[in-house]
Protein backbone atom coordinates (compact mmCIF):
# COMPACT_ATOMS: atom_id res chain seq x y z
CA UNK A 1 0.00 0.00 0.00
CA UNK A 2 1.34 3.41 -0.97
CA UNK A 3 0.04 5.62 1.85
CA UNK A 4 1.41 8.78 0.21
CA UNK A 5 -0.55 8.29 -3.00
CA UNK A 6 -3.75 7.51 -1.07
CA UNK A 7 -3.24 10.70 0.98
CA UNK A 8 -2.73 12.67 -2.26
CA UNK A 9 -6.15 11.62 -3.57
CA UNK A 10 -7.89 12.23 -0.23
CA UNK A 11 -6.19 15.64 -0.06
CA UNK A 12 -8.07 16.73 -3.19
CA UNK A 13 -11.37 16.36 -1.34
CA UNK A 14 -12.76 19.44 0.38
CA UNK A 15 -15.43 19.75 3.06
CA UNK A 16 -17.74 22.41 4.43
CA UNK A 17 -16.97 23.39 8.02
CA UNK A 18 -19.80 23.04 10.58
CA UNK A 19 -20.30 23.62 14.28
CA UNK A 20 -22.18 20.53 15.44
CA UNK A 21 -24.20 21.49 18.51
CA UNK A 22 -26.31 19.41 20.88
CA UNK A 23 -28.21 19.85 24.14
CA UNK A 24 -29.47 17.47 26.79
CA UNK A 25 -31.33 19.21 29.64
CA UNK A 26 -28.99 21.91 31.00
CA UNK A 27 -25.98 20.38 29.24
CA UNK A 28 -25.02 21.84 25.87
CA UNK A 29 -21.91 21.88 23.75
CA UNK A 30 -20.59 22.26 20.24
CA UNK A 31 -17.58 21.16 18.23
CA UNK A 32 -16.23 21.64 14.72
CA UNK A 33 -16.97 18.84 12.26
CA UNK A 34 -16.12 18.40 8.57
CA UNK A 35 -17.13 14.76 8.14
CA UNK A 36 -20.65 15.47 6.92
CA UNK A 37 -22.04 13.68 3.87
CA UNK A 38 -25.56 13.67 2.38
CA UNK A 39 -26.78 10.05 2.42
CA UNK A 40 -29.88 9.88 0.24
CA UNK A 41 -31.30 11.10 -3.06
CA UNK A 42 -34.85 11.27 -1.67
CA UNK A 43 -35.89 14.86 -0.77
CA UNK A 44 -38.92 13.57 1.18
CA UNK A 45 -36.63 11.69 3.61
CA UNK A 46 -33.42 13.73 3.93
CA UNK A 47 -30.55 11.85 5.57
CA UNK A 48 -26.90 12.43 6.22
CA UNK A 49 -23.90 10.73 7.78
CA UNK A 50 -21.76 12.57 10.32
CA UNK A 51 -18.49 11.33 11.84
CA UNK A 52 -17.70 12.30 15.44
CA UNK A 53 -14.59 11.36 17.43
CA UNK A 54 -15.27 9.02 20.34
CA UNK A 55 -13.36 11.22 22.79
CA UNK A 56 -15.27 14.48 22.26
CA UNK A 57 -17.57 15.91 24.91
CA UNK A 58 -20.15 16.85 22.27
CA UNK A 59 -20.47 13.19 21.26
CA UNK A 60 -21.70 12.37 24.77
CA UNK A 61 -24.39 15.07 24.52
CA UNK A 62 -25.47 13.80 21.07
CA UNK A 63 -25.76 10.25 22.36
CA UNK A 64 -27.73 11.37 25.43
CA UNK A 65 -30.27 13.36 23.36
CA UNK A 66 -30.03 11.49 20.00
CA UNK A 67 -30.36 14.97 18.40
CA UNK A 68 -28.01 17.59 17.05
CA UNK A 69 -27.78 20.64 14.81
CA UNK A 70 -25.24 21.34 12.09
CA UNK A 71 -24.41 25.05 11.88
CA UNK A 72 -22.93 25.59 8.41
CA UNK A 73 -20.32 28.33 8.89
CA UNK A 74 -20.15 31.22 6.43
CA UNK A 75 -16.81 32.05 4.77
CA UNK A 76 -15.86 34.83 7.21
CA UNK A 77 -16.70 32.80 10.33
CA UNK A 78 -13.30 31.11 10.67
CA UNK A 79 -12.92 32.50 14.27
CA UNK A 80 -15.44 29.85 15.39
CA UNK A 81 -12.89 27.17 14.36
CA UNK A 82 -10.44 27.79 17.24
CA UNK A 83 -13.37 28.54 19.56
CA UNK A 84 -15.23 25.26 18.97
CA UNK A 85 -12.47 23.08 17.51
CA UNK A 86 -9.36 23.67 19.62
CA UNK A 87 -10.71 23.02 23.12
CA UNK A 88 -13.17 20.80 24.87
CA UNK A 89 -16.43 21.51 26.66
CA UNK A 90 -14.92 19.48 29.51
CA UNK A 91 -12.56 22.41 30.19
CA UNK A 92 -14.62 25.45 29.18
CA UNK A 93 -18.26 26.42 28.55
CA UNK A 94 -18.00 27.33 24.87
CA UNK A 95 -21.43 29.00 24.95
CA UNK A 96 -20.79 31.16 28.03
CA UNK A 97 -20.21 34.31 25.93
CA UNK A 98 -21.88 33.26 22.69
CA UNK A 99 -25.41 34.43 21.84
CA UNK A 100 -27.52 31.64 20.37
CA UNK A 101 -31.08 30.52 19.70
CA UNK A 102 -32.40 27.02 20.14
CA UNK A 103 -33.73 25.08 17.18
CA UNK A 104 -36.56 22.54 17.20
CA UNK A 105 -34.18 19.86 18.56
CA UNK A 106 -33.13 22.22 21.41
CA UNK A 107 -29.63 22.40 19.92
CA UNK A 108 -27.91 25.82 19.81
CA UNK A 109 -28.05 27.75 16.52
CA UNK A 110 -25.33 30.37 16.03
CA UNK A 111 -25.84 33.87 14.60
CA UNK A 112 -24.54 34.78 11.14
CA UNK A 113 -24.26 31.23 9.79
CA UNK A 114 -24.84 30.28 6.13
CA UNK A 115 -27.48 27.74 7.15
CA UNK A 116 -28.38 24.94 9.50
CA UNK A 117 -29.70 21.40 9.61
CA UNK A 118 -31.41 19.81 12.59
CA UNK A 119 -31.13 16.08 12.88
CA UNK A 120 -32.31 13.00 14.75
CA UNK A 121 -29.90 10.09 15.08
CA UNK A 122 -31.29 6.97 13.38
CA UNK A 123 -28.30 4.58 13.49
CA UNK A 124 -24.89 4.60 15.16
CA UNK A 125 -21.89 2.85 13.63
CA UNK A 126 -19.00 2.32 16.04
CA UNK A 127 -15.81 2.60 13.97
CA UNK A 128 -13.16 2.47 16.71
CA UNK A 129 -11.79 5.99 17.19
CA UNK A 130 -15.02 7.57 15.94
CA UNK A 131 -18.73 7.02 15.61
CA UNK A 132 -20.73 7.57 12.43
CA UNK A 133 -24.29 8.75 12.82
CA UNK A 134 -26.87 8.13 10.12
CA UNK A 135 -29.30 10.93 10.88
CA UNK A 136 -32.67 12.12 9.59
CA UNK A 137 -32.87 15.80 8.66
CA UNK A 138 -35.84 17.23 10.64
CA UNK A 139 -35.48 20.90 9.75
CA UNK A 140 -33.08 23.09 7.84
CA UNK A 141 -32.74 26.57 6.44
CA UNK A 142 -30.33 28.66 4.41
CA UNK A 143 -30.04 31.69 6.65
CA UNK A 144 -27.95 33.87 4.33
CA UNK A 145 -26.71 33.79 0.75
CA UNK A 146 -23.09 33.80 1.90
CA UNK A 147 -20.83 30.99 0.72
CA UNK A 148 -19.97 28.28 3.24
CA UNK A 149 -16.49 28.05 4.76
CA UNK A 150 -14.51 25.10 3.39
CA UNK A 151 -11.72 23.15 5.08
CA UNK A 152 -8.97 24.06 2.58
CA UNK A 153 -9.74 27.79 2.94
CA UNK A 154 -8.73 27.58 6.59
CA UNK A 155 -5.08 27.36 5.57
CA UNK A 156 -5.37 30.77 3.84
CA UNK A 157 -7.61 32.40 6.44
CA UNK A 158 -6.39 31.32 9.88
CA UNK A 159 -3.52 33.30 11.44
CA UNK A 160 -0.22 31.30 11.51
CA UNK A 161 -0.43 30.50 15.23
CA UNK A 162 -3.86 28.89 14.69
CA UNK A 163 -2.54 26.85 11.74
CA UNK A 164 0.25 25.63 14.01
CA UNK A 165 -2.26 24.66 16.72
CA UNK A 166 -4.51 22.92 14.18
CA UNK A 167 -1.57 20.95 12.76
CA UNK A 168 -0.29 19.99 16.23
CA UNK A 169 -3.75 18.86 17.42
CA UNK A 170 -4.23 16.88 14.21
CA UNK A 171 -0.95 15.02 14.78
CA UNK A 172 -1.96 14.24 18.38
CA UNK A 173 -5.38 13.01 17.20
CA UNK A 174 -3.77 10.78 14.55
CA UNK A 175 -1.50 9.17 17.18
CA UNK A 176 -4.46 8.61 19.54
CA UNK A 177 -6.77 7.27 16.81
CA UNK A 178 -4.09 4.89 15.57
CA UNK A 179 -3.99 3.28 19.01
CA UNK A 180 -7.81 2.86 18.95
CA UNK A 181 -8.04 1.28 15.48
Ligand SMILES: Cc1cc2nc3c(=O)[nH]c(=O)nc-3n(C[C@H](O)[C@H](O)[C@H](O)COP(=O)(O)O)c2cc1C
Nearest residue numbers: 031032033034035052053056057058085087088089
Ligand atom coordinates in the same frame (compact mmCIF):
# COMPACT_ATOMS: atom_id res chain seq x y z
C1 LIG B 1 -10.98 22.02 10.92
C2 LIG B 1 -11.41 21.00 11.95
C3 LIG B 1 -12.22 19.94 11.56
C4 LIG B 1 -12.65 18.98 12.50
N1 LIG B 1 -13.46 17.97 12.10
C5 LIG B 1 -13.92 17.08 13.01
C6 LIG B 1 -14.84 16.04 12.63
O1 LIG B 1 -15.27 15.94 11.46
N2 LIG B 1 -15.25 15.18 13.61
C7 LIG B 1 -14.82 15.28 14.90
O2 LIG B 1 -15.24 14.49 15.76
N3 LIG B 1 -13.95 16.26 15.28
C8 LIG B 1 -13.51 17.15 14.37
N4 LIG B 1 -12.67 18.15 14.77
C9 LIG B 1 -12.17 18.18 16.18
C10 LIG B 1 -13.17 18.69 17.24
O3 LIG B 1 -13.85 19.85 16.80
C11 LIG B 1 -12.39 18.98 18.53
O4 LIG B 1 -11.85 17.77 19.00
C12 LIG B 1 -13.19 19.66 19.62
O5 LIG B 1 -12.27 20.29 20.50
C13 LIG B 1 -14.08 18.74 20.44
O6 LIG B 1 -14.74 19.51 21.40
P1 LIG B 1 -15.62 18.90 22.60
O7 LIG B 1 -14.76 17.98 23.39
O8 LIG B 1 -16.06 20.11 23.38
O9 LIG B 1 -16.80 18.20 21.98
C14 LIG B 1 -12.25 19.11 13.86
C15 LIG B 1 -11.44 20.20 14.25
C16 LIG B 1 -11.03 21.13 13.32
C17 LIG B 1 -10.17 22.28 13.77
